[in-house]
Amino acid sequence: MTEDRLPSRAEDFSEWYNQVVLRAELADYAPVRGCMVVRPYGWALWENIQAALDKRFKATGHVNAGFPMFIPKSFFEKEKEHVEGFSPELAVVTIGGGEELEEPLAIRPTSETIIGHMYAKWVKSYRDLPILINLWNSVVRWEKRTKLFLRTTEFYWQEGHTAHATAAEAEEETRRMLDIYTDFAVNEAAIPVIPGEKSESEKFAGAVITYAIEAMMGDCKALQSATSHYLGQNFAKAFNIQYLDVQNNQQFAWTTSWGLSTRMIGAIIMVHGDDTGLILPPHLAPIQAVIVPIWKKEEEKTAVCEKAGQIADELQKTLRIKVDLREGVTPGFKFNDWEMRGVPLRIEIGPRDLAASSVTLSRRDRPGREGKTTAAWEGLAQTCQRTLEEIQQSLLERATQFRKDHTSDPTTYEEFRTAVEKGFALSWWCGGSACETKIKEDTKATTRCIPFEQPGGTGRCIVCGMEASKKAYFGKAY
Amino acid sequence: MTEDRLPSRAEDFSEWYNQVVLRAELADYAPVRGCMVVRPYGWALWENIQAALDKRFKATGHVNAGFPMFIPKSFFEKEKEHVEGFSPELAVVTIGGGEELEEPLAIRPTSETIIGHMYAKWVKSYRDLPILINLWNSVVRWEKRTKLFLRTTEFYWQEGHTAHATAAEAEEETRRMLDIYTDFAVNEAAIPVIPGEKSESEKFAGAVITYAIEAMMGDCKALQSATSHYLGQNFAKAFNIQYLDVQNNQQFAWTTSWGLSTRMIGAIIMVHGDDTGLILPPHLAPIQAVIVPIWKKEEEKTAVCEKAGQIADELQKTLRIKVDLREGVTPGFKFNDWEMRGVPLRIEIGPRDLAASSVTLSRRDRPGREGKTTAAWEGLAQTCQRTLEEIQQSLLERATQFRKDHTSDPTTYEEFRTAVEKGFALSWWCGGSACETKIKEDTKATTRCIPFEQPGGTGRCIVCGMEASKKAYFGKAY
Helix, strand or coil, X not given: CCCCCCCCCCCCHHHHHHHHHHHCCCEEECCCCCCXXXXXXHHHHHHHHHHHHHHHHHHCCCEECECCCEEXXXXXXXXXXXXXXXHHHCEEEEEECCEEEEEEEEECCCCHHHHHHHHHHHCCEHHHCCEEXXXXXXXXXXXXXXXXXXXXXXXXXXXXXXXXXXXXXXXXXHHHHHHHHHHHHHHCCCCCCEEXXXXXXXXXXCCXXXXXXXXXXXXXXXXXXXXXXXXXXXHHHHHCCEEECCCCCXXXXXXXXXXXXXXXXXXXXXXXXXXXXXXXXXXXXXXXXXXXXXXXXXXXXHHHHHHHHHHHHHHCCXXXXXXXXXXXXXXXXXXXXXXXXXXXXXXEECHHHHHCCEEEEEECCCCHXXXXXXXXXXXXXXXXXXXXXXXXXXXXXXXXXXXXXXXECCCCHHHHHHHHHHCEEEEEECCCHXXXXXXXXXXXXXXXXXXXXXXXXXXXXXXXXXXXXXXXEEECEC | CCCCCCXXXXXXHHHHHHHHHHHCCCEEECCXXXXXXXXXXXXXXXXXXXXXXXXXXHHCCCEECECCCEEEHHHHHHCHHHHHHHHHHCEEEEEECCEEEEEXXXXXXXXXXXXXXXXXXXXXXXXXXXXXXXXXXXXXXXXXXXECCCECCEEEEEEEEEEECXXXXXXXXHHHHHHHHHHHHXXXXXXXXXXXXXXXXXXXXXXXXXXXXXXXXXXXXXXXXXXXXXXXXXXXXXXXXXXXXXXXXXXXXXXXXXXXXXXXXXHHHHHHCECXXXXXXXXXXXXXXXXXXCCCCHHHHHHHHHHHHHHHHHHCCCCCEEECCCCCCCHHHHHHHHHHCCCCEEEEECHHHHHHCEEEEEECCCCHHHHEEEEECXXXXXXXXXXXXXXXXXXXXXXXXXXXXXXXXXXXXXXXXHHHHHCEEEEEECCCHHHHHHHHHHHCCEEEEEECCCCCCCEECCCCCCEECEEEEEECEC
């Protein structure tokens, strides 16, 4: 940690974000342009995200596998929209073992193509379907402008790839996985998200339909937080994934893909953080509560530290706990340090607490006196668990209220132009790409999604005034 | 699974190995030369290996992190032995986002260099040490001859990288991690290993000392199964990892690195497998017991399958269980299928078992009648757990006996030459590279390791007859 003051979010949101990532030691800049090193604290957060998702994937019948990072460049030519979308972003290996390669190898930007190639080999009959595979790995996209966690040349994610015998089953899978992402975002990351469908211009290169969850960040911009693609038979036809059905007819399979990345860490920082630093949702925090023993005189130290250790041993059975026994730094320094790192709950124990058989609890989501309470040693684990659940809920409520306060329903295009400067606009849209393009040119805002939740009925498109049957969210996005 | 017979190990060990990997669906050949796809069953095995190691790493204070796959090619020039060892094997990215890169990027073959670069940035004072970081990732080495799991262009592994204030602490760490690998190999993979030091010619490029665990495969060849390197100050000096000590003097740090890879899966296959297929050690098996319901008449089916389901529900609480309810294939087909996949225990339940309130247990490590017992429903979970522990122990004993039977102590060089054709030779060695080279040229055998366990005293070098203070293991290796 440097001694300089963290810029406030109002002053410079972007610099506040960069500084929080570095000072909380979530990540650092790598010596290669656009790449990041995820430091142990950031990686522990990612491991908790992985565990929460992996549990949900396995409960719905998915299994993990490991696919190679190298994909023959020619594979990208086989699906015409896919190649247009991804070719400009590829990193290409041309030399291996000191020699020029006969065919250059792309480093995967996403694995639909090599998955298609292998599934074609593995699938023979309807009995081999569905295939429900997920990969935890990293992918590479050559990005011009990068930002830690939000857009890096290499990033970590999971990519699910499934193949089914029918269109209906594949569509159902696509929606099921979006529901899992929604559930994860709301109940683990405490981030309210809008599940919906992407417009034609915003969908994945090669998909028939792209669904996404969209979240509002602390600067009122949108972040696409996970996507789930219904690929129809596009990749099955490009890579020849065919099966014999019950009537012994050759059929092409129907496929899906879906992903969530380390971007989610960026979302957590930007949704919950405050001017003091990070605030982590208790369900995902690597350290849920930090115990800070406080002493002035040397003779108090032994008793206070011993009790802190006892409490830690007890709480560790059910919570992720750290005891800060560092010497040579003040309690105030420790408080600031753990606040910067967003630990949801602080447990202070000093000589006075010792005398009263209690501790002082400080909630990270409520700075100052307001978040302080005294808690007895008796039943402390339950008190902490309850408090952590309250913090988890309060973070979700606060973020939901914030989004509500910054979402409007403008009645004219002039109002719309102001609205997307301040947050999201939820407006009737005819669905035409001309109106979408005009909005983008006039305001830099884009269609975020056409939410599943619709008012019903019809209205007038906010741009052209034609009759529209659906509302869409518009906003500036990361 | 194909219908063709699996070649026996005696007939063609190498082809037996390849076929087992493919038929058990552990892995498949990728469309890129030398790369593999780890299929869900193989990946589940790898996840269990990861969990068993990760638990040990965390218990000894290590934390995980994520480092980029790209390393500037110039980094490799900074440590002179490292560059000689790894330059010929690099895969190099020369194009990114459609443009030629100013500096080519190597894909990591191992991360000492980029670790050194970042640690130099992070370490300021003795208070920042030790750093105990581990990475779970994949690395790329351009290999000429490849074999699934044993030597692939891209492979999965963990690489630990630590930095310390003193040489003694770094040496202790190097040995601690070798102990962890030994403990894992013996107690989880049921593979007896020989921990020891590598000779000068066999050590890691850039290391001061390389320790390794060596195992004997089913064809009597050696497989180096994990390594732990004491790097001294070589990388600290090359990358300038310096810290201020307690007396305020600048000092170079002392570093280590250590790794275990998906090669371990190859070892498990080759140590335990038999002519029927894979045999997995129960501690790591993705499926510890498979329940096969058996019925002839349609009216038996419901009762048998219902009971199989009940048993599965009960056993699932403590074991990794699969029920094979497939229709249209015979019980015999299912038996063969799960034997090929090496599931340690089979639980058969048919109408006769139903009547007797029992099941038939079949141990994978004892084919035929010898491995069959009847077990009551009452206390079945404990019976299965006990049986699985017996299988785990018996696999370890069998492999230990096999190694003993194929390790000799030749008295003349002529005997030595015959001995290394049949297994390991444990012989006095003067430590000179000339003798080592002669052995390699005459027999293709190499120094596997100088074991920690030594007889004491001295003897005559098996090659030159000079006085030698240590014995070494020699053998042909993968």
